[in-house]
Amino acid sequence: MTATGRSAATESSESESNSRGGDGTRPETGEDSADRRPGWVRARPLAATRASYAALYAVDGAMLPFFSVFLAFVHGLDTAQIGVVLAVSSAAAVIAPPALTVAADRYGRAETLFLFVLAVSAIALSVFAFVGGYWWVVFVYAAFSLAREPTRPLLDGIFFASQRHIRALAEVSYHQVRIWGTVGYMVPGVLLYFVLTDRHSLWFLPLVAAGLATLGVAVAAMLPTGPLAGAPGARIGDPGRDGAGEPEPPRETVTLTGVVRAAGALLRVPSTAVFVVAMFWLQVAVTAYSTFYPLMVTEVVGLSPRWLGLVTNLGVLVEIAYMGAFGWLVRRLGWRWLMVLGAATAAVRVALLAAFPTVGVVVGTQLVHGMIIIVSMVAGRVILDRRAPDAIRHTTQGLYAMLVLGGGRIVGSAFGGLVASHDLSRVFWAAALAALVATLGLAWSLRGERPVAADGSPL
Numbered sequence: 497m498t499a500t501g502r503s504a505a506t507e508s509s510e511s512e513s514n515s516r517g518g519d520g521t522r523p524e525t526g527e528d529s530a531d532r533r534p535g536w537v538r539a540r541p542l543a544a545t546r547a548s549y550a551a552l553y554a555v556d557g558a559m560l561p562f563f564s565v566f567l568a569f570v571h572g573l574d575t576a577q578i579g580v581v582l583a584v585s586s587a588a589a590v591i592a593p594p595a596l597t598v599a600a601d602r603y604g605r606a607e608t609l610f611l612f613v614l615a616v617s618a619i620a621l622s623v624f625a626f627v628g629g630y631w632w633v634v635f636v637y638a639a640f641s642l643a644r645e646p647t648r649p650l651l652d653g654i655f656f657a658s659q660r661h662i663r664a665l666a667e668v669s670y671h672q673v674r675i676w677g678t679v680g681y682m683v684p685g686v687l688l689y690f691v692l693t694d695r696h697s698l699w700f701l702p703l704v705a706a707g708l709a710t711l712g713v714a715v716a717a718m719l720p721t722g723p724l725a726g727a728p729g730a731r732i733g734d735p736g737r738d739g740a741g742e743p744e745p746p747r748e749t750v751t752l753t754g755v756v757r758a759a760g761a762l763l764r765v766p767s768t769a770v771f772v773v774a775m776f777w778l779q780v781a782v783t784a785y786s787t788f789y790p791l792m793v794t795e796v797v798g799l800s801p802r803w804l805g806l807v808t809n810l811g812v813l814v815e816i817a818y819m820g821a822f823g824w825l826v827r828r829l830g831w832r833w834l835m836v837l838g839a840a841t842a843a844v845r846v847a848l849l850a851a852f853p854t855v856g857v858v859v860g861t862q863l864v865h866g867m868i869i870i871v872s873m874v875a876g877r878v879i880l881d882r883r884a885p886d887a888i889r890h891t892t893q894g895l896y897a898m899l900v901l902g903g904g905r906i907v908g909s910a911f912g913g914l915v916a917s918h919d920l921s922r923v924f925w926a927a928a929l930a931a932l933v934a935t936l937g938l939a940w941s942l943r944g945e946r947p948v949a950a951d952g953s954p955l
Contacts, residue, residue, distance in 0.1 A: 689806050
């Protein structure tokens with residue numbers, strides 16, 4: 497080839513490279529040439545993220561309101577056996593989330609890992625629909641939970657990381673995206689009201705949940721930092737996509753040693769230790785309520801199982817209002833009295849159900865469900881994060897999941913099942929006692945919590 501020919505070829509190659517951009521993007525569209533998602537999805541990263549939250553929590557909405565009734569009516573389990581099934585599966589909340597989030601931090605492939613565990617959960621649910629026998633139920637549901645429990649922290653981490661790289665996500669707050677999970681949770685309960693005709697029709701609930709989990713895989717594949725986007729994970733130290741963020745310094749790898757050190761650093765302060773113990777007992781009360789409330793509604797009050805989705809959706813609908821008022825409540829009450837009010841409300845709710853198991857009480861107590869949720873699932877995390885040193889800030893949430901959520905669910909399910917086997921109302925009285933202990937512990941441990949300014953920041 498002549499020099500002139502080589503020059504022409506070089507110019508042609510450079511022209512083609514420039515037309516795509518040095519980083520593989522097309523300047524005229526700003527699109528990544530490796531992005532295999534449809535154009536309307538690429539243009540809406542926020543919509544894809546919201547849809548992922550909705551699909552993820554829709555699986556919960558198809559199973560959780562009905563689950564103890566499903567175990568009792570379809571598999572013939574008694575309350576003690578139901579408690580064991582949920583306690584064993586709750587151990588997944590202690591084991592799986594820390595293990596998989598450490599893997600996500602170490603290898604930087606959270607999106608791929610998220611898709612994998614979603615697919616495994618869909619397969620486990622499909623198998624769960626056809627198993628029989630107590631120990632098979634325990635085994636398969638535990639396998640499902642091992643895959644299911646890490647999905648929520650993984651998706652949260654994907655969103656938080658994406659905020660540093662994608663301008664459309666950086667401009668929204670977490671609760672504005674998370675609320676779509678609440679919306680997704682509500683949809684199956686409404687639809688199942690028209691599908692569940694009697695107790696025998698409960699058998700296909702795992703298939704409905706499996707279908708929704710499969711839909712979740714398809715939706716999650718469209719995440720803006722997922723494999724189909726040509727960017728398998730927002731890697732640490734990478735420049736921000738769309739010019740939204742700055743390169744991040746490398747973070748310290750999370751290890752088991754780091755978790756142990758974090759526990760020591762947090763629990764060395766007496767008020768923090770009491771706070772964690774109080775939140776543990778609050779979680780015990782919440783778990784006992786959520787596990788045996790469906791049985792109270794169907795076996796004691798006498799409502800048909802088809803109503804469970806609509807009744808619990810009332811609480812979820814009100815929860816949206818509480819979420820919207822969260823900042824106002826913190827400003828008006830402060831952290832201490834917000835937490836005390838929430839724990840006391842949890843005690844009163846289960847005490848009313850134990851003393852007056854009527855239609856009016858099982859429906860009316862749903863009006864305070866949101867207050868208990870924002871205290872047990874939102875404010876507790878925020879307070880612990882406020883107390884955590886920067887060096888262990890991410891590990892702190894893993895500790896909360898293990899000690900409070902995982903441990904509380906195990907005790908609430910197993911102990912609650914044993915108590916309920918004698919008298920269903922006793923488990924609600926026991927839950928009221930646990931919530932009362934939590935109320936006293938929160939009042940003591942948060943007595944020195946800093947007040948809150950008008951904008952929600954500490955003074």
